[in-house]
Structures are given as C-alpha cells and as structure tokens.
Amino acid sequence: MFTGLSAFPLTPINEQGIREDAFVGLVQRLAKARVDSIGVLGSTGSYMYLSLEERARITRLAVEHAEGVPVVVGVGALATRDAIRLAEDAQSAGASGVLLAPVSYQALTEEEVFEHYKAVCEHLDVPLCVYDNPGTTHFSFSDALHGRIAELPRVASIKVPPVSAEPNAAEERIARLRALIPEGVTLGISGDPVAAVGLTAGCDAWYSVLGGLLPEQALAITRAAQRGDAREAQQLSEAFEPLWALYREHGSLRVIATLAEAMGLVRTPCLPLPLKALEGQARERVERFIVTGFTR
Amino acid sequence: MFTGLSAFPLTPINEQGIREDAFVGLVQRLAKARVDSIGVLGSTGSYMYLSLEERARITRLAVEHAEGVPVVVGVGALATRDAIRLAEDAQSAGASGVLLAPVSYQALTEEEVFEHYKAVCEHLDVPLCVYDNPGTTHFSFSDALHGRIAELPRVASIKVPPVSAEPNAAEERIARLRALIPEGVTLGISGDPVAAVGLTAGCDAWYSVLGGLLPEQALAITRAAQRGDAREAQQLSEAFEPLWALYREHGSLRVIATLAEAMGLVRTPCLPLPLKALEGQARERVERFIVTGFTR
Numbered sequence: 001m002f003t004g005l006s007a008f009p010l011t012p013i014n015e016q017g018i019r020e021d022a023f024v025g026l027v028q029r030l031a032k033a034r035v036d037s038i039g040v041l042g043s044t045g046s047y048m049y050l051s052l053e054e055r056a057r058i059t060r061l062a063v064e065h066a067e068g069v070p071v072v073v074g075v076g077a078l079a080t081r082d083a084i085r086l087a088e089d090a091q092s093a094g095a096s097g098v099l100l101a102p103v104s105y106q107a108l109t110e111e112e113v114f115e116h117y118k119a120v121c122e123h124l125d126v127p128l129c130v131y132d133n134p135g136t137t138h139f140s141f142s143d144a145l146h147g148r149i150a151e152l153p154r155v156a157s158i159k160v161p162p163v164s165a166e167p168n169a170a171e172e173r174i175a176r177l178r179a180l181i182p183e184g185v186t187l188g189i190s191g192d193p194v195a196a197v198g199l200t201a202g203c204d205a206w207y208s209v210l211g212g213l214l215p216e217q218a219l220a221i222t223r224a225a226q227r228g229d230a231r232e233a234q235q236l237s238e239a240f241e242p243l244w245a246l247y248r249e250h251g252s253l254r255v256i257a258t259l260a261e262a263m264g265l266v267r268t269p270c271l272p273l274p275l276k277a278l279e280g281q282a283r284e285r286v287e288r289f290i291v292t293g294f295t296r
Numbered sequence: 297m298f299t300g301l302s303a304f305p306l307t308p309i310n311e312q313g314i315r316e317d318a319f320v321g322l323v324q325r326l327a328k329a330r331v332d333s334i335g336v337l338g339s340t341g342s343y344m345y346l347s348l349e350e351r352a353r354i355t356r357l358a359v360e361h362a363e364g365v366p367v368v369v370g371v372g373a374l375a376t377r378d379a380i381r382l383a384e385d386a387q388s389a390g391a392s393g394v395l396l397a398p399v400s401y402q403a404l405t406e407e408e409v410f411e412h413y414k415a416v417c418e419h420l421d422v423p424l425c426v427y428d429n430p431g432t433t434h435f436s437f438s439d440a441l442h443g444r445i446a447e448l449p450r451v452a453s454i455k456v457p458p459v460s461a462e463p464n465a466a467e468e469r470i471a472r473l474r475a476l477i478p479e480g481v482t483l484g485i486s487g488d489p490v491a492a493v494g495l496t497a498g499c500d501a502w503y504s505v506l507g508g509l510l511p512e513q514a515l516a517i518t519r520a521a522q523r524g525d526a527r528e529a530q531q532l533s534e535a536f537e538p539l540w541a542l543y544r545e546h547g548s549l550r551v552i553a554t555l556a557e558a559m560g561l562v563r564t565p566c567l568p569l570p571l572k573a574l575e576g577q578a579r580e581r582v583e584r585f586i587v588t589g590f591t592r
Contacts, residue, residue, distance in 0.1 A: 078344050105339070106547060136403075
C-alpha cells in the first residue's frame with residue numbers, strides 16, 4: 001500500500017465546518033483515477049486544525065467513497081493520548097493504514113518521539129507510515145532514530161522530506177536511509193517539486209499534494225519513474241514549474257487550495273482560518289497556470 | 297493586571313487526566329503569596345496538549361481558588377474558531393484576561409496572524425496579552441506587526457521573548473518596542489533567566505515560569521527590580537543559575553515539572569506524554585538544587 005502514488009486531498013472547510021460534499025468529490029476523483037492510495041488528513045488535509053470528531057468523520061467518508069482504493073489516515077497529534085485515540089478511530093472507520101507525524105509544541109527529544117511512536121504502534125493492527133516533515137512538526141529525525149522506529153511492529157514506510165534536486169545526491173540520501181531500515185519498509189518522497197527525482201533515486205512512493213487534486217498528472221509522473229523513464233518523469237514534472245515556484249513562495253497547501261478553488265472543485269474559502277488561500281497576483285498566477293499549464 | 301509578577305503554574309496531568317487536587321494546590325500557593333496575576337494554561341500549563349473541555353475546567357478551578365488574584369488564561373489554538381471558543385469559555389469561567397499565542401502548524405503570514413488576533417479580540421470583553429514565543433509557536437513577529445496588533449481593542453500587553461542579558465541592549469530593545477505601541481499597553485518579559493534584566497530594562501511585568509512554582513522567590517526578584525534595585529534583583533536571580541543552566545539544556549517546562557515532582561507538590565508523572573520530566577543526572581541536579589539552592 002505504501003508504494004506508488006499516495007494522493008493527499010484537501011479537507012475543504014469554512015467557519016461553519018467541513019464541506020462534506022466537496023470532500024467526497026475530491027475523493028471520488030482519486031478513486032476514479034485509481035491512485036495507489038488516498039492519504040486523507042495529511043498536512044494538505046489540515047488535520048491539525050480539526051477536532052477528533054471531524055477527523056473520524058472525514059475518515060469514514062473517505063473509506064465509503066474510495067471504491068476499494070486503500071485509505072491512509074493522518075493520526076498526528078501533540079498529545080500521545082490523542083494520537084492513540086485517533087489511531088483507534090481510524091481503524092474503526094476502515095482505514096488501511098495510518099500516517100504519524102511527531103507534531104510538536106514543546107521541542108521533543110529523540111526518546112520522547114520514539115516512545116510516542118511505540119505507544120501508538122501498540123494500539124495498531126494496520127501498518128503505519130512515519131511522517132517526517134520538519135517544516136511543520138519542527139522535529140528533525142536523526143537517521144539513527146529512523147532506524148530505531150522502523151524496527152517497531154506496524155511501521156511499514158517512511159515519508160521523507162524533500163531530497164536534493166541533484167540526482168546523485170538524492171540517490172545517495174535514499175541509499176543511506178535504506179541501509180538503516182528493515183527490508184520491507186518503504187521510503188516515500190514528499191515535496192512535489194522533487195518527486196520525479198526522488199522516485200528515480202529509489203523511493204518506492206510519492207506522498208503527493210499535487211496528486212490529491214490532479215491525480216492523472218501525478219500518476220503520469222509516477223508511472224514514468226516506475227518504468228525507469230527518468231527523463232519523461234522529469235519533463236512531466238517540469239511542466240509544473242509555475243506551481244513549484246508558487247509552492248516555494250507560499251507553501252504547497254495555499255497553492256493547491258487556490259488551484260482547487262480556481263478549478264471550481266471547492267468553494268472559497270476552503271481553508272481553516274487563520275490559513276488563507278492566495279490572493280492578488282499570486283492567485284492570478286494560479287489561474288493563468290490552469291489555462292496555459294496542465295490543460296494544454 | 298498585566299504588571300508585576302504573573303505566575304504560570306503547571307497543569308499536573310497523567311494519562312488518566314488532569315490531577316485537579318494538585319493543580320488547585322499550586323493555585324493556592326500563588327494566591328497565598330499574592331502574586332500580581334495567575335497565568336493558567338500558558339506553555340508551562342501545557343495548554344496545547346489539553347482538550348477544550350479540560351481547558352475550561354482548569355480555568356474554572358483557577359478562578360475558584362485564586363482568592364481574588366486576577367486569573368489570565370491562555371487561549372491559543374491552531375484554528376481561529378478554537379481560539380474564539382476558548383476566549384469565550386475563559387470569559388464565562390471568570391477569567392480577568394486572556395493570553396493569545398499565534399500557534400502554527402503551517403507557517404503563518406503576518407496578515408493571517410493579524411486577522412487571527414482581530415477575530416479573537418472581537419469576541420472579548422476582557423483584556424488580551426499578545427504571547428510572542430517563537431520557540432514554541434514558530435512564528436516571529438516583526439516590530440511593525442506588534443505595533444498593528446497592539447492598536448486592536450482589548451490588547452493590553454505583549455509578552456516578549458527573552459531580551460539580551462546585556463542591560464544596555466535589553467533597554468534599547470524594550471524602548472524600541474515601546475515606541476511602536478499605544479500608551480497603556482504593557483510589556484512583559486518572558487525567559488526567567490533574563491527576568492531581572494528585563495524588568496530593570498523597563499518591562500512592566502514578568503510572565504514567569506519560576507513564579508508558578510516558587511512565587512515568593514520570584515516576587516522578591518520582581519519587587520527588587522520594581523523599586524529600582526537592579527543589583528539586588530540580579531543577585532537574587534543569579535542564585536537560580538543552576539536552574540537556568542538546566543532550562544538552557546532541557547527547556548523550562550521539563551525543569552519546573554521535575555522540581556515540582558521533587559518538592560512533592562505534584563505526583564510523577566505530571567506532564568502529558570510525549571513530554572517527560574527529567575531523569576538521571578539532570579534530575580539529580582534538580583534535587584541537589586533544592587537542598588543547596590533556594591531553601592538556604
């Protein structure tokens with residue numbers, strides 16, 4: 001399950017609550033495109049901004065409309081007791097796997113993070129993906145810690161932060177990490193702009209923001225890389241350079257939310273305040289990309 | 297209310313829930329010592345690890361046992377809708393003021409932070425203190441943004457991050473900030489090790505971790521600085537250097553939690569997992585400090 005394209009949809013929301021119809025519509029697009037898995041309630045799904053009850057509801061909706069595509073659910077929370085509860089809720093709702101990030105408010109020690117993963121794994125019957133995203137969690141894994149956590153039962157994948165865009169450096173990074181983890185634990189790239197590089201460098205999966213909104217385009221990049229056509233994967237990725245530039249300036253969430261609004265797939269606003277989609281010139285650049293970019 | 301010593305107690309908790317008796321005991325110590333205000337559910341009070349319901353309960357307990365000392369309540373949350381709900385809950389429970397930090401998961405823009413404060417202020421009848429703590433919120437205020445937010449109705453204080461330990465640099469920093477904010481908005485120092493310097497440099501308040509556990513000692517430092525005796529304030533502060541050293545290595549929360557456990561004021565564990573109090577040599581240093589330090 002933690003291989004190929006894992007597509008992370010937005011959770012459309014406004015101050016009145018989750019827009020369930022819009023969320024179901026996004027899931028149905030992914031199911032129809034036959035992505036390899038659907039990753040709900042990742043950073044793109046605004047998991048940290050939702051209540052435990054809303055997160056359980058989103059999971060149930062996703063499983064119900066995924067048409068058999070495995071659903072992976074983000075269960076990250078600041079408190080271990082909440083992460084355990086979320087893992088149990090996700091399993092009850094039919095999730096095929098969970099994704100756990102070491103979210104922090106107080107800076108965490110390596111030992112605290114290890115114990116956090118251990119405690120959640122003890123409550124799991126489904127596989128877990130370690131979500132390493134220092135930009136939002138403010139925790140940086142050492143390679144040694146990745147190795148220790150990957151030995152825990154249920155751990156089946158690591159979602160690694162963006163690799164270098166330089167192919168040799170990326171390959172070296174992935175090989176170094178792989179040497180530290182058990183066989184069978186997969187590595188998945190995050191950071192859409194370097195997904196083609198990461199897959200070519202030996203990642204088994206792409207945990208994809210783009211794929212949550214444009215599954216066919218993300219599948220094309222994934223399949224090209226999987227069949228060893230690095231050049232094709234890279235060329236397909238480069239067509240998205242206008243989006244990647246916006247990601248670098250505003251973060252992927254705001255860009256994809258704006259794109260979803262501009263495509264008419266969600267209503268405006270679709271992000272939980274205080275987060276806002278793009279406005280002004282940045283929004284115009286997104287709108288221009290729809291016309292000149294992927295619809296060509 | 298946002299002047300003098302604002303003392304921030306721990307929220308003792310284990311995996312079964314809040315230890316209400318222990319929390320009430322901490323509040324009673326502060327009330328008896330007549331601190332200038334009690335700041336519950338700050339970073340030291342683990343606010344981000346508790347449910348909205350637990351936070352409302354803690355506020356009610358604090359107001360009930362504060363014996364007339366004003367209670368200030370941390371209402372920070374990732375989602376604006378939660379911060380508004382918490383502000384309303386705090387007011388209903390009898391809080392005299394609230395403390396709001398721009399907690400982040402996705403990195404926030406200045407405009408998003410401004411709108412977040414504005415939205416919460418619109419739901420407030422009590423004064424608000426802006427909680428600037430980049431170490432935990434991962435948001436850094438510009439001085440210009442502090443100036444804009446300080447103009448909002450209800451904003452009455454800014455809790456500023458640690459200043460330089462060098463008195464002239466500290467004074468310059470406080471003067472620069474004060475020039476940007478309306479008269480009547482107070483500035484409070486955080487970072488216990490530089491509290492004496494900060495108060496001497498012109499801060500009106502000390503938002504104090506130490507004061508939440510050792511109110512008399514923190515009051516002695518505060519009162520010395522308030523009567524202009526910088527040397528006495530500094531000397532009193534230097535007696536805590538063994539604690540400040542531990543703060544720098546482990547963060548103030550783990551140190552104060554360990555101290556509270558060692559003093560028998562709370563049971564072990566008292567922090568929400570994944571957070572842990574100190575163990576081994578660090579814990580021994582805390583225990584040694586009790587004997588050789590403030591009880592002399």
